[in-house]
Each structure stands twice: as structure tokens, then as C-alpha cells.
Amino acid sequence: MTNLVPLNITVNGIEYRLYIEPNITLVDLLREKLGLTGTKKSCNEGECGACTVLMEGRPVASCMVLAIDADNKKIITIEGLAEGEKLHPLQEAFIKYGGIQCGFCTPGMILSAKALLDENPDPTPYEVRRAISGNLCRCTGYQQIVDSVLKAADMIKGNQV
């Protein structure tokens, strides 16, 4: 009934050439076809941020993107942040400063934070809260997530010097 459509997508630096059904969302493509289950799925209607990934460097709710709409786009998921054993400063900071509890919001949260820091390396606590305001977390109360992002910003700045 439905014709498969070609999709050319780069995820975490790896290029994929696939034929997919047009009605599959990006989150399902990542989780089901590419095995990248680090991207979490919860509300499936763009209201929780668990499925946040970066598309062309910007945060998107991947449940609200048709996979085919990511044609020729570059996607970064949580699996694409660390370089081998070396964690991204955000990952290090989240581990160290209490940004992680149950971990279910963590991938989306870290990617929203990455989108912020890539654009604004020196955010205020308010700017951090605003950047993660589309990512629901029930465990932490957010303070330690905010702390983690600010510490990561410091770490990144330190590394650049």
C-alpha cells in the first residue's frame, strides 16, 4: 500500500542510506531501525522532551519529525556525544553533580543543554532553565541539572583555553 521512500541521513557522523515507510517518525527510526535506543520515547506528542535529538545542531522533539523529513540532515543523538571512552563535558558534569537520577530524561536533557552551550557558552542559570524547559524531569527538581550544565560550561571553557 505504502511505497518505501529513500532516506539519506547522517546520525552521529555515520551516513545511512535506507528505504523507509514515510509514516515512521524520527524517534522510531532511531530506536527501531538504527538500534539507537538512547533516545527515549514517552508522550509521543512533543510534550516531554524525552526524545530530544539535535537536527542540524538544533534541538527537536524526534517524535514530531517524520524520519523522511530528516532527509539529508545531520542528527546527533546521546550515543554520538562521547568520543570513545572520553565523555562529553556535559555527560561528565551530569554524572558528577547530580544531574542524573533515573536517567530517562537524561539523553534529551543533555542534548537540549548541548544545543544551548553550542550557541551560548556562558549561560546564566535562567538561560539554562529556559533551554531545558521543554524537558520534563520528575526526579531531580532540576537544580542539580542546572548546576551540571553550568559546570559543563566551565569545563568546556577551561578546555578551550
Add this chain to the structure above:
Amino acid sequence: MFIKRLPKFTYHTPSTIDEAIELLVRYNGHAKVLAGGTDLLVAMKKRSVIPSHIVNLKTIPGLSGITVTGEGVTIGSLTTVAEIEKSPLIKENFKPLWDAAKVMASPQIRTLATIGGNLVSAVPSADLAPPLMVMAATAHIKGPSGERVCPVDHLFAGPSTTALKPSEILTHITIPLQNGRGIYLKLMRRAALDLAIVGVAVSLTVKEDNICQDAKIGLGAVAPTPIRAYKAEREIIGNMVTEEVAQKVADTASRECAPITDIRATEDYRRSMVRTLTKRAIMNLWEGNR
């Protein structure tokens, strides 16, 4: 009742607007255009719409971007809310739109959602509508019989319906240069990631003698569509701006709107918030002017 995976559909990637219109004509009512997708995909997952064909507009070049013209600015209908939020041009010159962009939904939805989609979805609480209304923005529409324009004021026909025919496409929005100053205030239950309970946009042109030369008031979430509060506007145009006048205007606006009670707020609360926010908006602009 509950969210499902997306229904099956045939996917189309037109490369021109005419091609897109042709597809809409051909599938006559069974096709939906895809812009940001943030409203359409939810509706499809809930099976409130089940289009057999999806026509992706994003493969058409030239429908996105913010361009300065002699008369003002042109915003392509596929321009995302995030682009608007990040545009210094919009922030400096068309502030109500910027105000609205930065409090809409969430960052990860703003990356996707488009100005055209926000208007065409035509939900009563559409954040971008009241600002565009008070800045006298015009919607540019293309269909099988050619191009036409429609003031954003007249774009909405009812909840989720617009003046667009099924085979027409909103191509861009133009906003004229603004003489006065404007603001958009949004009341939400949450401080983010929320729909407007009430949205109020006000644009005021006040001369040095403190006399209001022109005023436009746009209201969201308090009627079946975003609306202008014309009667309230008339209360201020030609008058000296004072707190008393602002209060009078706000009172009129609160009577002029037609809110309902739903799970988000009661009719009474919405009315009284129209009053509060309208007055605040006027006072804010006036004080900023002084």
C-alpha cells in the same frame, strides 16, 4: 482515544508551489500539507485527521526566511519560530512577534514549528496570531487561481479553520514597518511548555503630546479564533494615554472577547485576565514611551 503510530499515507515532495497546489487539487481534500508538523503529526496520531497524502512543503525552495524590504519585512511561511526568536531584526522592529516566539511551546518544538503552520492550524490560542494582527500583517496565499492576499485579521474562520481553501497554500507573511511600539503578553499555567490561557498583543503609536494616534489590540485564546478588540481600540485612539484610559480600554476588551470555560480556565478568569493584561500592555508601552 489514545495515541497511535502514524497512519499510512503517500508522501509527496513537490519542488515548486504550483506542483504542491496541483497535488492538493488532485487529491481534493485527502491531502494535507506538511510544514513544521508539530500540530499535524499529533492530530494524525490521535486519528483526528487521516490524510491519505502528505505534501511536504519543505522541499520547495524559497518558502523560508526573514527578508527586509522597503515596506517592512517578509517572512516565509516555513520560517520556524526558533528563527523568529533568534532574529535581531524581529526583536528590534517587530517586538510583539518576538515576544510571542520566545514563549511558544518548548525549544525543541520551536525548532520545528513554523509561522505558517501556527497560523493555518488556527487554534484559538495561536501565539503568533495576535502579534501579527496588531502589526497589520498580511498573509500571502497561492492557489489554483493564482495569488491573493488576506490581512491576518481576516485569516481565521473558526477553530482550526481559516480563509484558505483546501487547495491553497500560505506562502509568506508581510509586516509593514511599524510606527509605534508593541508588546505581546502571554498568561500560562506553567512558566514554559504551555498554551496561552490568554494572549494579548498591543501596538500603540503615541505622539509626543501623549495622544494616541493609532492602537491595535489582538487577543488569543478568548474567542473561537484569535481576534482584534476593535471597540477597545477606539477607546484609546485620539485620546491622551493615562492609566484611566488604559483601564477603560482594558474593560472594553474584556467585554469584547468571547471566551469559554474549559479545562484550562473559566470564562470569567479569561475575561478578567484580558482586562489585566491589556492594561499592563498599554501601561508598559506608554511608560516605555516616556
Add this chain to the structure above:
Amino acid sequence: MENERYQVVGKPVERTDGRVKATGKARYAADLVAPGMLYGKILRSPYAHAKILNIDTEKAKRLPGVMAVITGKDFPGIPFGTRPDTRDQLPMPITKVHHFGEGVAAVAAIDEEIAEEALDLISVEYEELPVVLTAEDALKPDAPLVNEFSKSNIAYTSDFVFGDPEAGFKEADYIREERFSSQRVAVGFIEPHACLAEVDASGRILLQGSKQSPYPTWRHMCRALDIPLSKMRLVTPFVGGAFSGKHDPFDVDFAAVKLAQITGRPVKIVLNYDEVLAAYRQRNAMDATLKMGVKRDGRITALKAECILEGGPIAGIGPFNIYFFGAWLNLPYKVPAIEYHGKLVYSNRAPCGTVRGQEIVLAQYAVDSLLAIIAEDLGIDQVEIRAINAVTSNWKTANGIVVDVSGLPECIERAAEIIGWKESRKSRPKGRGIGFSCASHPSGVRLGGHFGSSVLLKLQEDGKVIITHGGTEIGQGCNTIFCQMAAEILGIPFEDVIQGPSDSDTAILDSGMFSDRCTYWDGNATIAAANDLKRQLADIASKKLKANPDELLFKDSKIYVKDNPERAIAFIDAVRTAYYELGTPLYGRGYWAATDIDLLNWKTGRGNLAHGTDFIATAIEMEVDEETGVVRLLKGVSGDDAGQPIHPVMLEGQVNGGSAHMTGHALLEESLYDDKGRMLNYSWRDYKQPTALDTPEYIVEHIHTHDPYGPFGAKGAGEASSCSTLAAIANGIYDAVGVRIKDLPITPEKILAEIKKKKEGK
């Protein structure tokens, strides 16, 4: 000081699950796959209360790709429940549906799309029944009965009197009575319910599910499936938050198992969050009236309370909730005499379990709010009245709870100091206020004989320890702190203790992750298991060192003679001796239950209930917009007595998390129903959990005490902050704009209405 005594305990070590979660490699139930796996989906009732006349599954079964369709009739029809006297639920309903969204049939298909399509092909014939939505509905004499296993809509009662309330009220200089109510709220973890069930050739079931308390899940499921416990193995993958919403087995778990049994293939069911909001666990709606008597200086003389909890169509853990509400009115303030009457009633709204802090949250909200009102009436400072009444060390409550150590007075003092209470009394901007509230919470309760915790340590020949326990890492960090504790006792580095799987085949006896019990109970079990290993190693080392095993110390990966560190052997040498010379594997077995605590008498309500009461004083500064009614929380401070902090960073996260969670309960969240019992806001778009912009900056001040029974002096933690936050917000709104809202949630509309009333009154 205290911390100096410990090498690992009290240090912010890297949490054991940090790396795997930060990199997206942690596997939650929805991430699991198995060869030949089918996908399950559940058909849900559009009615809140209706007879099931017929379910026709034939069409669905004929859809290509559908492998099985089941209904409630496919199960043995054996009810299960939290207590032997409240076995009132079935895996899936047979004769009638009890709430909107209740699962009535389930499908397994080769993919999710086909499973969803199949749901549309199942036709269910219902006959609508009148609905019972509120406690008032439930208690009407002619009310329809909600639960087919109960002859009444009263699911449970709790009544008690302690001390002499009558005399207490006589002695009082001032008496005030108030009614408080609280809405239905969802639990709000982010990971929807999910599981993967498999059945092996012998018929043994393996269920991997997002479960908070595997032990009760395992037992209840085996009962309802009519299989021996040995026929089922429960393994818990990573769990994306629970907060008391994932204790018991759900239709998700039962359906996956049954579909796997029928098809012989693995079956995975993953819910969408709208299903979770509509049809799964919530917090009871509360309606309570409290009467408090005080002396002129604010000292409480007596308390009388009535409480009705409306809990949906099953009792669930409601009996504990209704008892706890009363029991925890005895704390955190000194109440010499109390009379309590509580009822738990059935209704046709979503089934209740509880939420973070249990119904102690509601009790503390009511008692603290009433104290705040009385302080206003008598012109006593809010901090002072709390200090006067605060429970102190070696206190025994009227109902028999023994408080060995209380840091509450210091919690109050520090919280007031940090928030700037005194200065704020002199002047503060219009619309600004500070809400103050105190609370306490048990460190695990002993409600039944099988309440206990067990830990197994396997010391391998490489000197590393694998720890397996019956607890569940639901984000609270228990896996990390047990590794810390084992490392501390064995004198080895934290990294040398490795968290093993959560598996019913190894360690299971554990009554569950609730009531702040995990650190305390499982922690003590960990210590016991580590000491068991230590004894075995000391035995070996004592022979090598020619010393008495009792005089050996374990530290820095060495075993040495006390007062003579030179006489030492390496920890690893003792281990190798066991494996390579003696052929002895090393296992440490540990279990713990507060067996010196009386089992609660459910009839009289008497029982010392728990050790290690933890305390908190919370102050929240806020701004109330008098024109819009919008409340903005600016800053939160908690002085928190959790005994010895085991991991200070994680402890702060627990305290902040509980408080932020309840900001939603206080201000934003409410499950709404229409008059037919259909839920109106089962989407996060309209069920509003707080975002990072809704929660304030938060400071946690550790009030370091030492509990005599707790592991390393620790108490439970995390839930107390849930218990102090509701009243802090209500009190703060009063402080800011002079209106008191006693029915939660405190919406802008309610605030404006009260402000208007107040203005008109003047």
C-alpha cells in the same frame, strides 16, 4: 568530623549507573528485544463503569500478523491485592470495567502497527452503569457498588484514639477546626509502563519490567496466574522513575505474560504516556477535617482528625495510606493526644497507589497548615510556633512511634536563617512571602512479617565484590550507596564493588522501594552481608597473622591487627587463599528487618512502626501576582535531617526532587474528570508537571545527626521534602497576599477569588 571516620561513606563517589545513563546505553524495559518478539497493545474502556456483556475478538484474530488476542477470561479469575483482606483486583476485568481506560483486551502481533489495527477490530458490548466519582458519591446509602469483591464502597477504615484528646481540648486556650482537601494527581515518572515477557520450554516465565518493587509484583502475579513462585523469574532492567507508581503488577505485565504463554514467543508491551495518565496509579483525593487545641504560647494539646481518601476501584496500598495519614499526624510536632477516623473509599476514577511521600504528604500538609493558621490567629511567629512544637530526640509519640534522634529544631533554625526569615518580617516587597513548613517521614515501616530486606555479596577471586539485592534502582541511587556501604565495611575501594542484576532468582526478599526504607533497611542488610564476608576473611587472615579474628581491621585493601598495622595481609591475599588454597568460594549473606519494632496492630493503630524518623524544615520564598493570581517560586531552602548522609550529592537531589515534585501538586497538577468519569486531561499538554522554569532555585542544608539503628547512622531521605512542600507553598501564599487556599491545587483562580472576597469583606 563524622565523615573523617569513613573512607567511602559520606563521599560523593561516581554513581554506579551514571556513565551508562549519561551515554544512552542504559537499557530500560522498552529498549529490550528478544528473538521472535511480538508487540502487545491493550484495548481500553471508554466508560468509567460498565458491564462487559460480550467481547468479540474473532475479527482481530483473523487480521494477518495478529498472533493472539486475550481478555480477562483468559486468566484464572483469582483476585489479588496488597493485603490478604483486600484481594480485590483481577489481572484484567471479566464482568465489568471500573474506570476510564481500564484494559479489557490485549493483542500480540508481529509489529506495533498491526497490533494497533487489531484493537480497532475488537468489539466490546458494554452496558453503562451509574458512576461513583467522589467520596460523597461512594458513601451515599444507595450508591452503586464499585468493586465486585467488596460488599461496600468502604475499602478500609482506620480509627484510633491515643492519650486523652478530651482533656487536651479542655486544657487548650485556643481551638481551631479546618477542612483541607487535595485533588487527584498522577505519579508523573517519565518512563511509561513497559515490559517484556518470555516463556521457556519448561513453561517458566521470565518477566523484565519497569517495576519499582519486584517482590510484591512477583508474588501477586504468581497468585493471580495460579502458578508456583518458582515458575516465574522477575528481572528488573533500568527503571525510569517510579515514585510509588510502579509497585504492583498491571494489566501490562499480566497481558504480556499471558500472550507469551499463548504464542510461545516473547511479547513486549510499551505504553504511551497518555495511557499512563488515563488509567494507571494516582494519588488519593483527600477530604480531611482537623481540629487542633493549643496553649496560649502555641503548644499543641490535642488533635482530632477525620479523613476520607477516595482511591479508585481497588484498595491497592490504600489501607496503608489511610492508616499513615492518621499515624503521621503525630509528627513532626508534639501531639500529646489524638483521635483519628479515616476511611478509604472505592470510586470509578483511576486506581490509586500513592505518590512520593505517600499520604504522609497530605497529613503533614493539613497539620502544618492548621498550625500556621493558629499561629496567625494568636500572633505567634511562624518559625517560633514550629520550634515550640518540634519533636525532639527521645520522643515517643502518642501512638507509640519512638523518635530516637531528631534534628528538627536545628533544621528549623537553619532553614529560617538561610531564607532570611527574620529580615523578611521587617520588610518585603508587595506580593512577596515566605512559607515555612516542617515534616517528618519514617525510614521504612514494618507493616507485616514479610517486610524485610536481603543482600547477597559474591566476593570473586579477583577481589571484586558483586552485590545483588532485592531493592530496585529507580533513580534514587540505591545501587551506589550499597556499593559504598559494602566497600566501607570491607575496607576496599568503592570501584571494587560492582552492582549486579536485580533478579528474583538471586536476591528477592524485599518488601519494596517505598517509605524511604531502602537506605535504611537494605543498607543494614548490606552491612550484614559485608560483615558475613568479613567473618570468613577474618577467619583466614587470623590463621596467617596468628591473631584473634576479632582484633582484625579491614582498611585500605588490607587486613591487619588492631593497634599493629604492620601485622597485615593484603585483602586480595585472603581472598586468593580462600579460592586457591581452601577451595572455598566467598559469599556474604545479609538480611535485615526492624524486628524489634512491633508489628502494627491494624485495629488499634498502635505500633512503634518505624526506626529512623527523618525530619525536614522547608522555607520557600515566592511572589504572588495579585492581579493574575500567578505564583512564582523564587527560592527554596530545606534543612534536612537524614542522619549521616551516605552520598551528599545524591541526597540533595532526593530532597530537591521531592520538593519540586510537590510544587506541581500544590500549584499545577490535577487529573480532571467529566461527570461520566472520563478523564479530560490525559496528556502532558494539559496535565501540567513543573518544568525547570516552574521550580525555584533550591538549597539543601544537611543537618547531620546519627541514627542509632541506621546504617552508619543514616536515616531514610527524600520523601520528607515531599511532605513539607505543600504546606510551605500554601503558607507562603498566605504570607504574600493574606489569603489561604485549603483545597489543592492552589490555582490562580482560587487565589483571585479569595483576594476578592477579602477585599469585599473589608
